[in-house]
Amino acid sequence: xxxxxxxxELGSCRAASLILTQSACVLALSFCVTACALAQTSAVDEIAxxxxxxxxxxxxxxxxxxGEDLWKQKRGPKQxxxxxxxxxxGPGIVKGAYTRLxxxxxxxxxxxxxxxRLVWCMVTLQAYNxxxxxKQPFGNGERKSDIEALVAxxxxxxxxxxxxxxxxxxxxxxxxxxxEKIFSYRGGPHDFGCVTCHADEGKRIRLxxxxxxxxxxxxxxxxxxxxxxxxxxxxxxxxxxxxxDCFRQQRFPELLFGSDASIALTLYLARNANGAIFDAPAIKx
Amino acid sequence: MPDPMKIRATTxxxxxxxxxxxxxxxxxxxxxxxxxxTIPAWFIQNVSVTWNSKTVxxxxxxxxVAKNPFVSFRFKGGAKGDKITVTWVDNRAEKRTxxxxxx
Numbered sequence: 001x002x003x004x005x006x007x008x009e010l011g012s013c014r015a016a017s018l019i020l021t022q023s024a025c026v027l028a029l030s031f032c033v034t035a036c037a038l039a040q041t042s043a044v045d046e047i048a049x050x051x052x053x054x055x056x057x058x059x060x061x062x063x064x065x066x067g068e069d070l071w072k073q074k075r076g077p078k079q080x081x082x083x084x085x086x087x088x089x090g091p092g093i094v095k096g097a098y099t100r101l102x103x104x105x106x107x108x109x110x111x112x113x114x115x116x117r118l119v120w121c122m123v124t125l126q127a128y129n130x131x132x133x134x135k136q137p138f139g140n141g142e143r144k145s146d147i148e149a150l151v152a153x154x155x156x157x158x159x160x161x162x163x164x165x166x167x168x169x170x171x172x173x174x175x176x177x178x179x180e181k182i183f184s185y186r187g188g189p190h191d192f193g194c195v196t197c198h199a200d201e202g203k204r205i206r207l208x209x210x211x212x213x214x215x216x217x218x219x220x221x222x223x224x225x226x227x228x229x230x231x232x233x234x235x236x237x238x239x240x241x242x243x244x245d246c247f248r249q250q251r252f253p254e255l256l257f258g259s260d261a262s263i264a265l266t267l268y269l270a271r272n273a274n275g276a277i278f279d280a281p282a283i284k285x
Numbered sequence: 286m287p288d289p290m291k292i293r294a295t296t297x298x299x300x301x302x303x304x305x306x307x308x309x310x311x312x313x314x315x316x317x318x319x320x321x322x323t324i325p326a327w328f329i330q331n332v333s334v335t336w337n338s339k340t341v342x343x344x345x346x347x348x349x350v351a352k353n354p355f356v357s358f359r360f361k362g363g364a365k366g367d368k369i370t371v372t373w374v375d376n377r378a379e380k381r382t383x384x385x386x387x388x
Contacts, residue, residue: 057355061291062308141310234310234352 044209047285060152060229060281063236067153070146076126085121087114087154098158099278102267104169111175113266115240116258118150137257138241141234151227151238158278163224165271172267175260179268182261183213192250194265208285213269220276223269228282236281239266292385294369301363301387303334303342305356305371313348329354329373336360337367363387 071082071094087097088105102113108120115137122133139145167173186193197203198213212218227238243262247255255262288308295302307329314326326348334342341360365387372382 057304057306057357059306059308059353059355061306062288062353065291066288231351 058283063152064156067149076128078127095157098155113263163273175264175267179264188251219272223273225282228284287381290383294387300359311352329375331374335370
């Protein structure tokens with residue numbers, strides 16, 4: 001019998017700081033460069049092994065199933081399902097829709113990502129009011145998020161398809177440019193920006209490798225593996241959550257759910273990932 | 286009502302491999318909430334799997350099993366179309382039973 005039994009809070013591995021005398025410093029430093037590099041590679045290998053072991057039985061499937069149910073259920077004041085929701089490929093077409101998002105929707109006269117579009121459909125089709133629809137954008141234990149479940153379902157139908165985000169409409173171009181600007185904007189109490197962590201090769205937070213999102217390969221690898229089940233949180237996380245948490249880590253003002261800033265960044269990264277095979281919901285540590 | 290399980294069972298040669306994914310909080314009883322109050326333990330205690338009403342796995346679990354547990358095991362026998370039934374009961378006496386066919 002094999003059980004997935006890793007703990008919820010994985011201990012963070014912090015490098016111990018060394019206090020060195022000046023004479024020992026040079027020697028110690030040169031030792032550290034080799035030893036630390038070795039330690040880092042083997043740690044990365046071990047994390048890769050750990051990820052492979054988790055691949056079987058990804059709990060994201062539980063969210064996908066719940067999302068499919070929510071999609072088909074008659075809900076809201078109007079008691080209709082979301083099956084008439086147009087995600088960009090026509091009403092009710094789910095398969096492949098995620099590979100083209102975010103995109104411009106004429107009915108809303110706005111560029112929308114998947115989460116924003118789902119809220120739009122819940123409001124226009126099911127007659128929820130907007131604050132009801134957005135009430136629980138991210139799940140937290142027993143307070144489950146319908147949006148994250150719907151995101152899991154919709155994205156799962158695009159697995160294996162290439163990313164194909166167009167920049168045709170002027171508003172899409174405008175959004176993309178805004179996303180690029182926000183990505184390189186530095187600010188906040190730490191003078192941080194997305195670029196601080198995501199514009200160089202070989203960077204990491206603790207033992208997690210950070211993708212260089214300014215390169216095509218980096219953006220492709222990152223974008224096609226979200227949403228993902230985060231083992232350490234026991235939750236399925238959407239791309240909006242990923243950006244929200246990046247902003248929090250940078251000590252930026254809170255990134256509002258479904259805001260233009262969030263959609264602009266999503267569009268910037270989605271477009272840069274064009275051509276890559278979408279492979280999510282994934283599983284991450 | 287707890288969320289349904291995902292059950293996959295496949296026969297290869299003379300063995301059947303069963304994979305089950307369960308939806309459960311698996312609260313350890315060690316964690317505290319925002320107010321500093323202990324969150325009570327809540328976990329799956331008993332798991333049983335039957336193959337055409339014959340028990341092929343019976344397990345007692347504790348709080349060391351992760352949230353949304355995944356269990357995978359093999360047993361001798363089983364043929365395509367046979368019924369696999371999985372039942373779990375947690376320490377609140379909540380229960381969930383799901384069925385699947387061997388593929």
